[in-house]
Amino acid sequence: MNADTDVPPIVEMRGITIRFPGVLALDNVDFTLRPGEIHSLMGENGAGKSTLIKALTGVYAIDSGSISIVGERQTFSTAADAQDAGISTVYQEVNLCANLSVGENVMLGHEKRRSTGIDWKATHSEAARHLASLGLTLDTRSILASHSIAIQQLVAISRAMVLDAKVLILDEPTSSLDRGEVEQLFGIMRDLRDKGVAILFVSHFLDQVYEISDRITVLRNGALVGEHPIAELPRDALVTKMIGRELEDLASIASTSHRDIDRTGTPVVKATGLGKRGVLEPADLEIYEGEVVGIAGLLGSGRTELVRLLYGADRADEGTVEVHGRHVRLHQPRQAIEHRISLSSENRREEGVVADLTVAENIVLGMQARQGWLRKIPKKDQDAVVQEYIEALGVRPANPNALVGNLSGGNQQKVLLARWLATAPELLVLDEPTRGIDVGAKADIQRKVAELSAQGLSVIFISSELEEVLRMAQRVVVLRDRKKIGELEAATTDLDDLIDYIANAGEGSAA
Amino acid sequence: MTAVYKHRLFWPIVSLITLIAINAIARPQFIKITMRDGELYGPLISILRESAPLMLVALGMTIVIATRGIDLSVGATMAVSGAVALTIIDGSGDPGNLGTVLTACVVALLVSLVLGAWNGFLVSVVGIQPIIATLVLMLAGRGVALLITGGFITTVNSEPFAFIASGYLVALPFAFLIGVVAIVVMSLVERRTALGVLTEAVGINPEASRLAGVRSRSIIWGAYMVSGVLAGVAGLIYASNIRAADANAAGVFIELYAILAVVLGGTSLNGGKFSIAGTVVGVLIIQTLESSILFLGVSSAQSPVFFGFVVALVVVVQSPRMREGLAALSGRMRSRGPGARNDDKVEVA
Numbered sequence: 072m073n074a075d076t077d078v079p080p081i082v083e084m085r086g087i088t089i090r091f092p093g094v095l096a097l098d099n100v101d102f103t104l105r106p107g108e109i110h111s112l113m114g115e116n117g118a119g120k121s122t123l124i125k126a127l128t129g130v131y132a133i134d135s136g137s138i139s140i141v142g143e144r145q146t147f148s149t150a151a152d153a154q155d156a157g158i159s160t161v162y163q164e165v166n167l168c169a170n171l172s173v174g175e176n177v178m179l180g181h182e183k184r185r186s187t188g189i190d191w192k193a194t195h196s197e198a199a200r201h202l203a204s205l206g207l208t209l210d211t212r213s214i215l216a217s218h219s220i221a222i223q224q225l226v227a228i229s230r231a232m233v234l235d236a237k238v239l240i241l242d243e244p245t246s247s248l249d250r251g252e253v254e255q256l257f258g259i260m261r262d263l264r265d266k267g268v269a270i271l272f273v274s275h276f277l278d279q280v281y282e283i284s285d286r287i288t289v290l291r292n293g294a295l296v297g298e299h300p301i302a303e304l305p306r307d308a309l310v311t312k313m314i315g316r317e318l319e320d321l322a323s324i325a326s327t328s329h330r331d332i333d334r335t336g337t338p339v340v341k342a343t344g345l346g347k348r349g350v351l352e353p354a355d356l357e358i359y360e361g362e363v364v365g366i367a368g369l370l371g372s373g374r375t376e377l378v379r380l381l382y383g384a385d386r387a388d389e390g391t392v393e394v395h396g397r398h399v400r401l402h403q404p405r406q407a408i409e410h411r412i413s414l415s416s417e418n419r420r421e422e423g424v425v426a427d428l429t430v431a432e433n434i435v436l437g438m439q440a441r442q443g444w445l446r447k448i449p450k451k452d453q454d455a456v457v458q459e460y461i462e463a464l465g466v467r468p469a470n471p472n473a474l475v476g477n478l479s480g481g482n483q484q485k486v487l488l489a490r491w492l493a494t495a496p497e498l499l500v501l502d503e504p505t506r507g508i509d510v511g512a513k514a515d516i517q518r519k520v521a522e523l524s525a526q527g528l529s530v531i532f533i534s535s536e537l538e539e540v541l542r543m544a545q546r547v548v549v550l551r552d553r554k555k556i557g558e559l560e561a562a563t564t565d566l567d568d569l570i571d572y573i574a575n576a577g578e579g580s581a582a
Numbered sequence: 583m584t585a586v587y588k589h590r591l592f593w594p595i596v597s598l599i600t601l602i603a604i605n606a607i608a609r610p611q612f613i614k615i616t617m618r619d620g621e622l623y624g625p626l627i628s629i630l631r632e633s634a635p636l637m638l639v640a641l642g643m644t645i646v647i648a649t650r651g652i653d654l655s656v657g658a659t660m661a662v663s664g665a666v667a668l669t670i671i672d673g674s675g676d677p678g679n680l681g682t683v684l685t686a687c688v689v690a691l692l693v694s695l696v697l698g699a700w701n702g703f704l705v706s707v708v709g710i711q712p713i714i715a716t717l718v719l720m721l722a723g724r725g726v727a728l729l730i731t732g733g734f735i736t737t738v739n740s741e742p743f744a745f746i747a748s749g750y751l752v753a754l755p756f757a758f759l760i761g762v763v764a765i766v767v768m769s770l771v772e773r774r775t776a777l778g779v780l781t782e783a784v785g786i787n788p789e790a791s792r793l794a795g796v797r798s799r800s801i802i803w804g805a806y807m808v809s810g811v812l813a814g815v816a817g818l819i820y821a822s823n824i825r826a827a828d829a830n831a832a833g834v835f836i837e838l839y840a841i842l843a844v845v846l847g848g849t850s851l852n853g854g855k856f857s858i859a860g861t862v863v864g865v866l867i868i869q870t871l872e873s874s875i876l877f878l879g880v881s882s883a884q885s886p887v888f889f890g891f892v893v894a895l896v897v898v899v900q901s902p903r904m905r906e907g908l909a910a911l912s913g914r915m916r917s918r919g920p921g922a923r924n925d926d927k928v929e930v931a
Contacts, residue, residue: 444797
C-alpha cells in the first residue's frame, strides 16, 4: 500500500472516448495509474475494460481525450509506440512466439551481439538473469510451448522487464492458473510494485482483486463509475457499482431449479454407450423434459467431448442416441439441430460467433441453416426474432446491426444463446456459457436458463464453477479421466460432496 | 455525405470513371457510341462485349473466394469447354445446325460442371487446400483439352456458334447480355435466398458455421461448381470469338485477372464478405484498361508495364491507409462548403 495520491501519476488518461460502428465503447473516461501501485480495472463484460487497455497500448486510436505518460502527452498510433513509452502488456492468451525458445522470447529484439552476429550464449545467460530476478529457474533453451500457460505468462512478464517497462498491464492473467501458480504470479507482482512498476490488473476473480490490489477503478457501460482505494470499497459495494443494481440473490435461481422432475416417461434424449476411442469411454446419458443436467469434472475430464459426440460435432464410433424414444443418427450438427438439439460451444470465438457478421445475422444463422438456403427467412420475421431476443437477454449494445466481433465476451455469449433459443430446441447444451463473463451477465444467463427449463426446455449445463452447476441442475453427471463415473442429485449434494465425488468416487467401494 | 466516401465501391467507381475520362480526353471518340442497323457500336460497347468471359469467370471466383477458397483452374476449364463444344460441332457434319450447336454447348457446360465438382470434391470433402486442389486441374486441364481436340486447333464455320461472341440482341452484344444475365441471376440468388449470408458465414468462420448447422460442405462444393460452369460459358464465348478451340491460348492467365477483379471490387482474399457489384466494377476497370492500352497506342512491348503500373495505382488508392488520408483531406475541404453529391445507386447486389 505504498501508493499515495500525491505521487505524480505515470499514466494519466483524460476524457477518453472511443466509438465503434454502432457502439460507444468508451465515453469520456478518466484513468490514473501511479508508480508502485497495483491498480485493478473492474467492470462487467462490455463495460469497456479491454477497450481502455487497448487505447493505452496503442491498439485502438482514441476519438477524443488525451493520454499522458509521466506527464508527457502521447499519441500512440501503434502498439510499438506504447511499448517504446514503457507500457508492456501480458494477455490471457500469451502473445509470444510459442515455437521459439524461452530465452529467445525473453530477449527478442534485444539479443546480445558481437561482431559476427548474435552471441547466443550471452543472450541466453542474460535471459536467465532476467528470469532469475523474477525467481524463475528455467532452461532458456527449452521451447516456450513446452511450458504451462502460467510459466509462459511469467516469461512474458520477464520480457516486459527486458523492455524496461514502467507500466505492466496484466489482462486476465490468472484465468487459467491454479492456486499455486497464482501465488507465484502475485509474489512477482508485489516485487515489481515495490520496485516502482505500475501494474494494471484485470481479473474476474473478486478474491484475487482484493488480495492483490491497492486501488480499484470501476467502469460500467463504457463510462467511469469511480476510483477507490481498496480499503474504502467493500465487496458488495463494488459489485453494486459494477452492475449498477443490487445483486439479486442467486439463491432464488436455486429455489426454482430444485424442483422434482418426472423421470418415469420417455427421456427427451437418451444416449447409450456413446463413446469414441481415445476421446471418451462409452457413457450413458438421459435427459427428461424440463430437466437441467449438470456435467461436472475437471478440465479435460471429457465433459466437452461427451456433448460434442452427442451433438455430432465429432463423430462417435460407438453407441446410440434416441430422441423421444426413436433411434436417430447424429453424425453432423445439422442432424442434431433437426432433432431439436442445440449446442453452444465453450469456445465462443472459434466455434461460436461469426465475428464479421452482425448481431442480427448471427442470431438468425441457426434458424436459417435449419431452413436451408433456399427458403430465406423474411426480413420482417428476422427483425422480430432478433428484437425479441436482444430485449429478453439484454444484449448490449441493443443494435442488431453492430458487428458481433465488436461486442464484449458476455454479450457475444448472449447472442449465441439467442441464436440457439431462436431454433426452438428441446434440448439445449450449454458448454461453459458463463466462462470469462461477469456476475451480472452470468446472473442474466442463469436466470434465463432456469426460466426456460421451468417451461419445459431440457438443458445440459457444463461449467467449471461447481457452485453454478449445483445451483442450476437437478442432476449432476460426473466425469473423470474421460470416463463417466456417476450421477448425483443436486438437491441432496453440497459443494464438498461434489468435490469429494469428483476426486475420489470409484476409487474403491464408493458409488 | 461521409457515407459516400466510405462506401466500399466509392474508390473502384472513381477509378473506373477516371480511366474512361482519361481516354475520352486523349481521344474523344472513345466515348462515342453509334447505332448501325439497330446495333450499337463504339469503344465502350466493345469493352462491354469483350469483358464477358472475364466477367463470368470473376463472378464465379467471387463466390469461391467468399468461401475462403480460390479457383486457379478456370482458364483450363475454359479451354476444355471450348474443346468439347468445337469437337462436337466439327464432328457433326452439320455445323450450321442450331440443334447441334445447342447440344455441343450443353455438353461442354456439363463437362465444366464436372470439372468444378471435382475441384469442390477435393476442397470440401478431401480437405485439400484450395490453391493446391485447383492447381491440379489448372495444370492438367489444358492437357485434357488437347486430348479432346487431338492436339490440333479445331476450327469451325458455324453461324449459330459464332453468334455467341459476335451476335447482337436488342441492339446489344449477345456476349454482354450473357454476362448481364449471370450478374442478375447471381445477385438474386445470393440476396433473395439465404445463400449469400450463409456463404459469408462459412467464409468467415467455417467451424462456427458447421456447428450452427450450416451445410458448409455443400456450400463450398457448390461454389466450385458454379465457378466451373461460369468458366465453361466463358470458354464458349472465347471459342466462338475466334471460331476455334485453341487449348494453349484459351483463358491463359484469366484466373489471375479474375482474382484481381474480385480484389479491386473490394472482396477480401480472406473470405467472408463479398460484393458482386464490386466484382463487376473490378472487371470493367481491367477491361477498360486493356482497351486503353490499345486505344492510347501503348506499344506492345510497354503494355505489361503500363498495365501493372495502373493496377498498382488503383490498388494503392484503394488501400485503407490512402483512404483514411483522403477521407481526412476531403473532410477538411467539406467543412468549407458543400461538396458534390455522388449518387449511391451503384449497389447492384
